[in-house]
Amino acid sequence: MKTLLYLAAILALLPGPGQAQENTWVAPPGRVQWQQDPTRIPPGKGMLFVPMMTASRNEPLYQVFYEDRKIASAAPGTPVVLPPGTYQVLIGSGTVTQMTKKTVTIAEGRTSLLEVDWAGLVVNVIDESRTAVKESYELFEDRHQENFGVGFGIEEERGEAVKTWLLRPGHYTLVKVGDNVATTRKFSVHLSPGELSQRNLVVKDNAFVGFYQPNILLGGAQETRKLKTQWILSGSPQFTSAKNTSQDQTSVSLAVQAYNRTTYNSKRHYATLRLVTEEGATREGNDSFRKSVDKFELRATYIRRLSRRLGPYLRGVLNTKFFTTDLRFDDPKDFYKVKASGVVDTLTDVREVSLDPPFYPLQLREGVGINSQLFRSFPLNMDLRFGWGARQTYVSDAYQVQGDPRTANTAIELVKTKSTGFEALLITDARLGRYISLDSEFDILLPESAVDSWVFSWENRWRIILTSFVNIDVVMDLNRPEPSQRKRSTDGIETSLGGLKGLELRQQVLLRLSYIL
Numbered sequence: 175m176k177t178l179l180y181l182a183a184i185l186a187l188l189p190g191p192g193q194a195q196e197n198t199w200v201a202p203p204g205r206v207q208w209q210q211d212p213t214r215i216p217p218g219k220g221m222l223f224v225p226m227m228t229a230s231r232n233e234p235l236y237q238v239f240y241e242d243r244k245i246a247s248a249a250p251g252t253p254v255v256l257p258p259g260t261y262q263v264l265i266g267s268g269t270v271t272q273m274t275k276k277t278v279t280i281a282e283g284r285t286s287l288l289e290v291d292w293a294g295l296v297v298n299v300i301d302e303s304r305t306a307v308k309e310s311y312e313l314f315e316d317r318h319q320e321n322f323g324v325g326f327g328i329e330e331e332r333g334e335a336v337k338t339w340l341l342r343p344g345h346y347t348l349v350k351v352g353d354n355v356a357t358t359r360k361f362s363v364h365l366s367p368g369e370l371s372q373r374n375l376v377v378k379d380n381a382f383v384g385f386y387q388p389n390i391l392l393g394g395a396q397e398t399r400k401l402k403t404q405w406i407l408s409g410s411p412q413f414t415s416a417k418n419t420s421q422d423q424t425s426v427s428l429a430v431q432a433y434n435r436t437t438y439n440s441k442r443h444y445a446t447l448r449l450v451t452e453e454g455a456t457r458e459g460n461d462s463f464r465k466s467v468d469k470f471e472l473r474a475t476y477i478r479r480l481s482r483r484l485g486p487y488l489r490g491v492l493n494t495k496f497f498t499t500d501l502r503f504d505d506p507k508d509f510y511k512v513k514a515s516g517v518v519d520t521l522t523d524v525r526e527v528s529l530d531p532p533f534y535p536l537q538l539r540e541g542v543g544i545n546s547q548l549f550r551s552f553p554l555n556m557d558l559r560f561g562w563g564a565r566q567t568y569v570s571d572a573y574q575v576q577g578d579p580r581t582a583n584t585a586i587e588l589v590k591t592k593s594t595g596f597e598a599l600l601i602t603d604a605r606l607g608r609y610i611s612l613d614s615e616f617d618i619l620l621p622e623s624a625v626d627s628w629v630f631s632w633e634n635r636w637r638i639i640l641t642s643f644v645n646i647d648v649v650m651d652l653n654r655p656e657p658s659q660r661k662r663s664t665d666g667i668e669t670s671l672g673g674l675k676g677l678e679l680r681q682q683v684l685l686r687l688s689y690i691l
Contacts, residue, residue: 213255235550294371295346303452304433310615312325319355401436407433469495554605599617
């Protein structure tokens with residue numbers, strides 16, 4: 175009998191059909207959010223409460239309509255006081271036609287807690303070292319192949335937060351911006367009603383190479399600790415052997431990575447410390463082991479939340495290595511080290527040259543600035559992040575090889591460098607009517623007053639829905655990379671536009687057709 179009672183209690187706690195899976199949320203359960211909200215209902219009024227899955231600042235606004243007239247909008251987790259009556263509520267990402275529509279009745283003196291039957295999706299865009307990167311992707315719904323818009327990676331060191339998609343339950347696909355949904359280079363995810371799904375999208379050399387659920391999810395309804403830490407240790411030994419008529423070839427590779435992420439998150443303070451170190455060596459044939467990977471990185475960010483719309487941030491990054499960098503040759507040769515003063519050191523008949531000592535070059539990056547929400551409404555959202563950044567590179571007897579390391583015979587001494595400048599990021603999300611939307615991101619760095627040193631990127635994507643199975647995407651990207659990375663025309667003259675050299679303009683018009691038989 176006791177076994178049956180225990181089983182009945184466990185089954186009662188499990189989410190039934192259509193019930194929200196609140197244990198997957200970053201935010202507390204919906205009823206707890208409502209009970210913790212201090213809003214009081216005025217006489218003659220009622221209240222609508224739409225729970226959040228992550229955080230109010232990360233989720234799109236919901237809209238409240240009365241007889242086809244919009245009367246209110248708010249972020250999930252924020253209540254709306256209304257006169258008694260029957261209302262329509264639109265919730266979700268994408269255009270108006272792609273949002274979830276619900277009908278709710280408001281009674282005097284009572285709160286209507288909306289049942290969460292939509293789904294949430296958080297996509298963290300990272301590289302192979304688990305560093306957040308600013309790479310964009312497109313999200314499609316599989317059944318009707320609807321385009322729900324563009325998602326962006328973040329720069330965690332600037333205090334940016336990953337946006338939460340609120341979507342109808344179903345199957346969805348992620349592709350690179352501009353790729354067709356039929357491409358084989360895509361990743362899929364199934365979203366269940368009331369569930370928050372979190373995924374890591376891994377990018378390497380501008381290509382998507384991985385898509386998986388994090389080992390430890392961010393937050394969770396059961397997680398109440400403000401201070402959290404996570405360690406991941408991984409290794410990758412590899413042995414290969416190849417035989418042919420002339421000789422046997424063998425190689426051994428050993429690599430290890432240690433990753434730590436420690437965060438402190440409260441109502442007013444957010445701090446994160448991230449450490450990544452990678453070490454590896456390779457041995458080919460009878461040769462000795464040679465260093466193949468040597469990396470140490472430390473990132474720290476602090477954000478003071480003054481309000482939902484405003485908060486300063488501090489950030490810092492340190493990059494270095496632990497061991498000497500050596501250059502080895504198959505046959506003895508003369509090698510020349512050119513010092514910054516112009517003096518040349520000649521090394522005669524050498525098989526190995528040291529290029530730099532342990533811990534050098536040492537690179538530092540710092541920044542201080544403000545995160546702010548310039549505008550927050552249903553048709554237009556604008557976020558601005560601006561501040562002052564600094565970079566330094568410290569060296570000591572460090573050299574850089576000129577040309578191919580396998581054949582080069584000259585290395586130039588590196589010198590200490592430093593730069594400071596203004597940095598800013600403007601993100602715009604606009605819904606221009608029922609069938610038109612715009613996603614835009616403008617990122618600029620001004621390391622010097624000279625215009626030629628300015629670096630920026632401006633990504634714009636218009637989405638126009640013509641019918642249920644036809645839409646047009648208009649892409650216009652304007653980039654200005656660092657001077658050393660700028661493309662040159664065939665005659666050796668940098669491209670320019672409007673007096674600015676090195677601009678790269680990309681335009682594209684995509685007609686997307688989808689029809690399900």
